[in-house]
Amino acid sequence: MEWLIALVIGVMTTVGVYLTLRARTFAVVLGLTLLAYAVNVFLFVMGRLTIGQPAVIDAAAIGYSDPLPQALVLTAIVIAFGMTAFLIVLALKARGELGNDHVDGLAQPSDEQPTEVKS
């Protein structure tokens, strides 16, 4: 199971980094979201992988899974969710004020560089 989880985190991080480096705000938002997913799974794994074991005290339990990373992930998810919502609103505002969705708000957008628009 370890290699599968590691692979998933790796792929999500790669895709996230690639999308974050794109020139359009929408791709950047998606990239940051994927990075947040990757880091959430990563945090979760840092409590070690356990199957079918309780996180809170249980008289019948033979072992426990680490509850702290679960609490950390919960916090991280909430924060990432809020930040993503804020970023989407900001990206829309930038689209409205700068007239295009390039991250640098270029003066002459899409016409010259149609290849970059759809990613």
Added chain:
Amino acid sequence: MSHLTAWPVFLPLIVGFVLLFARLGGLRLQRSLNLLAVLGLIFLSLELMRVAVSGVHQVYLLGNWIAPYGIVLVLDQFAALMVLITSVLALAALWYAIAKNIDQQGAHFHVLFQLQLFGLNGAFLTGDVFNLFVFFEVLLLASYGLLLHGSGRLRTKAGLHYVVINLIGSTLFLFAVGTLYGVLGTLNIADMAAKVAQAPADDLGVIAAAGLLLLVVFGLKAAMFPLYLWLPAAYANTSAPVAALFAIMTKVGIYSIIRVHGTVFGAQAGELAFYYAPWVLGLGLATLLLAALGVMAARGLREQVAYLVLASVATLLIGVGVNSPQALSATLYYLIHSTLIAGGMFLLADLIARGRGVHDDRFESAPIMPNAILLGSAFLFGAIAMTGMPPLSGFFGKVLILQAALDQSWYAAVLTVVLVSGLLMIVAMARSGSLVFYRTQSVAVLPGDTLNSSAFMAVAGLLIISPILVIFANPITAFTDMAALQQYDSATYIEAVLSTTAKPGVSR
């Protein structure tokens, strides 16, 4: 266990939410509430300072859970100093915003202002790395709102960059925190420091890597080379009081490096003791050179002040990188100076830009601004302080840092870079001063706003701190010496945090 340590965190939070409803009572109510709260915060931080000077760590157990399991707030001299600087800077920034009606340009200025202080004070007082992450997010979210306050194309563009780069920083922070937790099994700073000392040799590589990743995150906040590119645009394009308040934001990064790295990888850490210091020193030197070039290349006064902030951050990084109690003491002295004077310079640059009307803050020939002599004198005063010329506090701060660097093997590089960049900055400031104040057109009509004396008071209040720092240099350096020694004594910190017992008879 007194609740005093927790109040600087709770007061802005409570006031922030009260201000949300105070909107119904009108702007005057919001303004007076906010001013009262900031004044209260100053008194509170003076009281904290009085308690901290005793040299005993004040550990506050949140929810009465004992140390490695619960979250703690820790007050020592360094933290008390940061909280005090923040509240003084906040008072000046708020006063300026009210005097210039900047708080009216958008919704919820006062609410965001208090939440910003909540995040800052929390970051200074917390003793837990994950809690530090949460407070970072709080102060960042408030700063996003403040940065975009008012509006304008350039502000939105700079804001977008600022938000994206900080979100990436948050992701890296979580990766670093996750790795450290995976290896050490704890996130309490004191407990981490104790665990690093006993870590098996196999784990040291992973711990070192995670520590450096954390350094990248704090370096991003502090605008360390090569992660500073967001700073000039963000600071130059936001409103003046926000830029002034943001002078403390870069120092949060510096503070976190000193607090987290200095404690976890402190003297007790064995093989990893202070392994980060050469990185900080080298990157600090690179940042300082590039910041000096930026000061020379700036096209407007606000951008120039933003690069001056960068230069001051770089000087602080060098002080941290030199890595001795003496250097840290000098760094703290320079930190007080650079934060407050940079805040004053942002406000002053805004007054000058408004006085020049359509010419704004660009370095070009413009009609004489109203009250040019007063503003020009203030500019000269601020420029002397910022570039580190005698007789003001910037000079003494730099001398102290250079003196501490003499014991270091890199002293030649440190001396060369600091002195050359100082010269470049003096030349650049002299040039911009003469362009703005001397090369004027003789036009009879007043070009821009006349000087608002109430707003000027905020500038004067911040700039006057520079001579005060010089006159009272002896007691202040005595204090920073104590604070630096306390910070370097990580064994006492660990002992103080981990031995604090829960208050009996209090239900959780």
